[in-house]
Amino acid sequence: MMGTIMRHLTIGKLAREVGVGVETVRYYERRGLLAEPPRKASGYRQYSADAVRSLRFIRRAKELGFSLAEVAELLALREAPEPACPDVKRQIATKIDDIGERIADLRRIRGALEELHSRCESTGSLGVCPILALLQEDTP
Amino acid sequence: MMGTIMRHLTIGKLAREVGVGVETVRYYERRGLLAEPPRKASGYRQYSADAVRSLRFIRRAKELGFSLAEVAELLALREAPEPACPDVKRQIATKIDDIGERIADLRRIRGALEELHSRCESTGSLGVCPILALLQEDTP
DNA sequence: ATAAACCCCGTACCTAAGAACGGGGTCAAG
DNA sequence: CTTGACCCCGTTCTTAGGTACGGGGTTTAT
Incomplete structure (x- = not known):
């Protein structure tokens, strides 16, 4: 074989x-x-x-x-085949939103890291840390 | 006061x-x-x-x-103020990439959920589950 | 000024998510 | 046909991340 x-x-x-x-x-x-x-x-x-x-x-x-x-x-x-659809649909929507928030949070963290990175690159000068700045935003 | x-x-x-x-x-x-x-x-x-x-x-x-x-x-x-910069910079880059992957993964999962959601909405017909389909992709 | 609500610290306890163990059957390579 | 690597199952151990407790001081609202 x-x-x-x-x-x-x-x-x-x-x-x-x-x-x-x-x-x-x-x-x-x-x-x-x-x-x-x-x-x-x-x-x-x-x-x-x-x-x-x-x-x-x-x-x-x-x-x-x-x-x-x-x-x-x-x-x-x-x-879930389709019978519970009306109810399941809500659940799915909720999860979609939840994931959207996670993505947004990750993007924010990544943005801060990117700024840190480029800052590191260009000047040696360092003002406010972007991660700290990130912490500043409460409900963006 | x-x-x-x-x-x-x-x-x-x-x-x-x-x-x-x-x-x-x-x-x-x-x-x-x-x-x-x-x-x-x-x-x-x-x-x-x-x-x-x-x-x-x-x-x-x-x-x-x-x-x-x-x-x-x-x-x-x-x-990290700036002294360890050369080395720290790599670390930051690594974390940025890592986060990028997480975001991609989350997007894929969300995409699958969105398809499930809309499918639920339109027809009652249900072909292949998009979550199963998502599982199909090995290294997208 | 006194009781309810809050804080201190240290230690013990708990749940999630595995990892390790131990005694025994199985499979493939030599 | 045996030996090393692999699998079975059930049970125990560990690690991360908290939670709860107990005895005692502090603040605050009545």
Whole structure:
């Protein structure tokens, strides 16, 4: 058999692929974030490429400051077929706004860092620190 | 004495102002994130308005997924006057890039949610979930 | 001037998110 | 066919980031 792309990953390969520990993968499964994969007769988990993507998503979202509970919510939205739509729609809108605020905050911090950076570059003179200035804004 | 704006806050007022617990404020002080304020003769901490801003900044950054250690680094940059500039400049650039990636990730997630939202709105039909689609992208 | 509300400090406790362990089965390479 | 690497499960340990407690002084509103 040649040409058969790697269809199934063991938990160890999956974990290494995404850069997490095996324990973490099993933990996510227990938490319901990662679907339970099919098993071999031996009991070994067999993951598909989709699992790699799901796992990557979870990591990304977690690095962005979402708790695992929030990640679970995001993933749950994916499952909402259409029946709960009227209500789910609000939830989605709320999350969109929330993310918009996060982006704005990050931009503000980045802007301050950029100013620091260029200031560092040009003159050696240093007036007010832009990070401090950033702190000045209360509700921009 | 009228007209004197509240110059000094007790720790409790500071905490309430920002929406955290008193213990949290003291914890941040211990961690070196928040400067030790002057004290009254009684030992009570006296905070200025700056403390409110610093504390808000810490909370924002933390909600954005920065660890307290990272927040401390960000705040430390503020202090770097100019001597360590050559080296610090790299650090700043790195952080700027890091934040850029976070923003990109958030945008991608938001985009997916927006599509979910509009899809919910228009037809009841539901093809592939955009969040699932988002997961498909490996290195966009 | 006294009670309620607040502050001090130190220590103990808690939750989230894993990481490590231990005893045992499994798979592939030599 | 055995040996090293890998997997199973359940349980325990750790770390970050707070929270709560307890005993005692301080401020403030009545």
